[in-house]
Amino acid sequence: MSGIAAPLHGVAAVVLDTDGVITDSAHLHAAAWKGAFDTFLREHPPQRPDDQRPFDVLVDYPLYVDGRARRDGATAFLVSRGVRPEPAVVDAIAEAKDSAYGERLRAGAPVPAFRGTVDLLHTLLSEGVLLAAASASRHAGQLLRRAHVVDLFDAVVDGTEAARLGLRGKPHPDLFLEAARRLRTAPGATAVVEDAVSGVTAARRGGFAVVVGVDRVGGPTHRGRLVAAGADVVVPDLGELVTQGAVR
Structure with missing residues (x-):
């Protein structure tokens, strides 16, 4: 059988x-996303105080970015925080995430x-x-x-x-x-x-x-x-x- x-x-x-x-x-992706989003939120805080909270890898990662293409994930998260997903902003966040993830791989992070x-x-x-x-x-x-x-x-x-x-x-x-x-x-x-x-x-x-x-x-x-x-x-x-x- x-x-x-x-x-x-x-x-x-x-x-x-x-x-x-x-x-x-997945934890490497989540950490890279957190770095990219938290930097953006600090430099461009949304209007509502609650939307200014840091990216939560346990909540936001599975809801908005897990499994999605980088630009799609960045767009979904920005919309969830009341931020208009301007193409230049989306591209910058997606690139920052990819760069951080690549650095972790080049540093020899175990996979x-x-x-x-x-x-x-x-x-x-x-x-x-x-x-x-x-x-x-x-x-x-x-x-x-x-x-x-x-x-x-x-x-x-x-x-x-x-x-x-x-x-x-x-x-x-x-x-x-x-x-x-x-x-x-x-x-x-x-x-x-x-x-x-x-x-x-x-x-x-x-x-x-x-x-x-x-x-x-x-x-x-x-x-x-x-x-x-x-x-x-x-x-x-x-x-x-x-x-x-x-x-x-």
């Missing part, structure tokens, strides 16, 4: 987001793959399931190489490829649809694994067979948002899809 838990039985392929799903790198995810990937491969990684980050390929898991994937679609192809960012399903196209599998035979609400929404809009949410935060808030966005199942670690069934 297969070692894959029920939610993924019968799928021909699985497309996984990178940060927070495959690699333990391990989650053990449970690696176990699931090997189990899926042993069952003949095709695998793809899809991320809005242009650093995704680099992260997968540093985590020593890039060779497990049949296809990788990153932010650089997305820009070249003119793919829209999440919550649009373009990234996942392109990954499925490269695997030559229909969305109806493909599962998506995501930790971001925008990514779960994108997968559901794309008509994918199964949408697995990953909640590494814990507590009911983020899990509830993933379910509300359309996740069929939510797990704290993907190893649960190898060793035991998952309960919605």
Whole structure:
């Protein structure tokens, strides 16, 4: 009997987001975003005092920027603080975030793959399931190489490829649809694994067979948002899809 838990039985392929799903790198993105946004808020404080509070990595990161392309994330956060997202401002914040993130990578910040995810990937491969990684980050390929898991994937679609192809960012399903196209599998035979609400929404809009949410935060808030966005199942670690069934 297969070692894959029920939610993924019968799928021909699985497309996984990178940060927070495959690699333990979401905290690096969150820290880079915090630096960029906090600098902006100090230098250009919004009118309402409550909107001047610093970027909260536990609240603002999953709500506004996680899983989104940099410009989309910057725009969403600025709007949430009552700031008009002028293109020059959005570009400056997005560039500051990317620069800070790149510096952390160049400084040798460790980027391990989650053990449970690696176990699931090997189990899926042993069952003949095709695998793809899809991320809005242009650093995704680099992260997968540093985590020593890039060779497990049949296809990788990153932010650089997305820009070249003119793919829209999440919550649009373009990234996942392109990954499925490269695997030559229909969305109806493909599962998506995501930790971001925008990514779960994108997968559901794309008509994918199964949408697995990953909640590494814990507590009911983020899990509830993933379910509300359309996740069929939510797990704290993907190893649960190898060793035991998952309960919605």
